[in-house]
Amino acid sequence: xxxxxxxxxxxxxxxxxxxxxxxxxxxxxxxxxxxxxxxxxxxxxxxxxxxxxxxxxxxxxxxxxxxxxxxxxxxxxxxxxxxxxxxxxxxxxxxxxxxxxxxxxxxxxxxxxxxxxxxxxxxxxxxxxxxxxxxxxxxxxxxxxxxxxxxxxxxxxxxxxxxxxxxxxxxxxxxxxxxxxxxxxxxxxxxxxxxxxxxxxxxxxxxxxxxxxxxxxxxxxxxxxxxxxxxxxxxxxxxxxxxxxxxxxxxxxxxxxxxxxxxxxxxxxxxxxxxxxxxxxxxxxxxxxxxxxxxxxxxxxxxxxxxxxxxxxxxxxxxxxxxxxxxxx
Numbered sequence: 001x002x003x004x005x006x007x008x009x010x011x012x013x014x015x016x017x018x019x020x021x022x023x024x025x026x027x028x029x030x031x032x033x034x035x036x037x038x039x040x041x042x043x044x045x046x047x048x049x050x051x052x053x054x055x056x057x058x059x060x061x062x063x064x065x066x067x068x069x070x071x072x073x074x075x076x077x078x079x080x081x082x083x084x085x086x087x088x089x090x091x092x093x094x095x096x097x098x099x100x101x102x103x104x105x106x107x108x109x110x111x112x113x114x115x116x117x118x119x120x121x122x123x124x125x126x127x128x129x130x131x132x133x134x135x136x137x138x139x140x141x142x143x144x145x146x147x148x149x150x151x152x153x154x155x156x157x158x159x160x161x162x163x164x165x166x167x168x169x170x171x172x173x174x175x176x177x178x179x180x181x182x183x184x185x186x187x188x189x190x191x192x193x194x195x196x197x198x199x200x201x202x203x204x205x206x207x208x209x210x211x212x213x214x215x216x217x218x219x220x221x222x223x224x225x226x227x228x229x230x231x232x233x234x235x236x237x238x239x240x241x242x243x244x245x246x247x248x249x250x251x252x253x254x255x256x257x258x259x260x261x262x263x264x265x266x267x268x269x270x271x272x273x274x275x276x277x278x279x280x281x282x283x284x285x286x287x288x289x290x291x292x293x294x295x296x297x298x299x300x301x302x303x304x305x306x307x308x309x310x311x312x313x314x315x316x317x318x319x320x321x322x323x324x325x326x327x328x329x
Contacts, residue, residue, distance in 0.1 A: 002088045002129040026115035030122045035168040036112030038067035043103040046096040047318030053325040067164040072121040101136035137278040144284035147189040148180035155190040156227040196256040204273035205234035211267040217247035233274040270297040272305040280309040
């Protein structure tokens with residue numbers, strides 16, 4: 001693991017890479033009381049050529065810094081941290097699995113550890129990174145999921161922290177996730193506002209492929225309006241599909257009313273989530289206001305979800321050379 005401490009008096013200490021160990025925290029550490037905690041998630045991939053690569057890690061570092069600023073936790077040099085992160089993966093690269101679609105998960109975390117009960121910024125912080133080998137998200141092949149779309153539950157709101165990767169954003173979602181599972185559903189489609197804007201899927205961004213009323217095809221994802229996490233996979237899907245230039249690609253508001261209308265008129269083609277864990281997760285059903293809405297994602301002759309999944313994983317595993325894939329020596 002990687003670890004470095006910070007105090008307001010002395011700044012950042014010397015970073016260290018050491019064997020994984022337990023943390024010792026005072027019971028009054030601010031992270032335990034006021035959720036002064038943020039994290040990131042990225043992966044290292046072992047390619048067909050046995051080389052280990054990171055996928056657009058500078059985007060994760062940038063998001064980590066933005067999250068730290070929102071919690072008034074200390075700043076650090078992003079380029080230097082990326083060097084430390086790369087060094088850690090280099091030291092531990094034997095742990096990067098050689099199995100198809102497997103990877104080494106990387107979890108950077110920053111917590112406020114000052115042992116005082118006052119509600120104020122922490123004058124002490126800890127930045128650490130832990131690693132864990134992970135297998136394929138879909139162990140027996142890609143499978144579509146069903147979602148609970150319940151407007152009474154809101155994940156994020158304007159002026160809040162929904163566009164940051166903070167632990168406090170995730171804890172309140174667990175109860176709703178449990179409700180979805182009790183209904184035989186796998187994830188939650190988060191809605192916002194009286195017009196029921198589609199925002200995210202579980203801990204993923206969401207994409208909708210549809211035919212417009214004029215007959216053109218459009219890929220839609222909600223805009224980065226402050227309530228959407230700026231996902232690395234989300235941006236990669238947008239970058240790739242815009243480069244293909246085969247259909248319109250939009251970052252705009254999309255509501256449940258528009259989705260229902262498109263379904264009724266047989267214009268909705270696909271919906272899928274996208275994120276670091278699964279890369280692409282097709283959606284086959286929405287449970288909304290007591291009604292099951294069938295999404296024909298995997299019924300298309302050549303689903304965009306499959307095409308995007310292959311394009312991204314080919315880059316991650318070095319099948320296709322690309323500047324997004326950073327080799328670890």
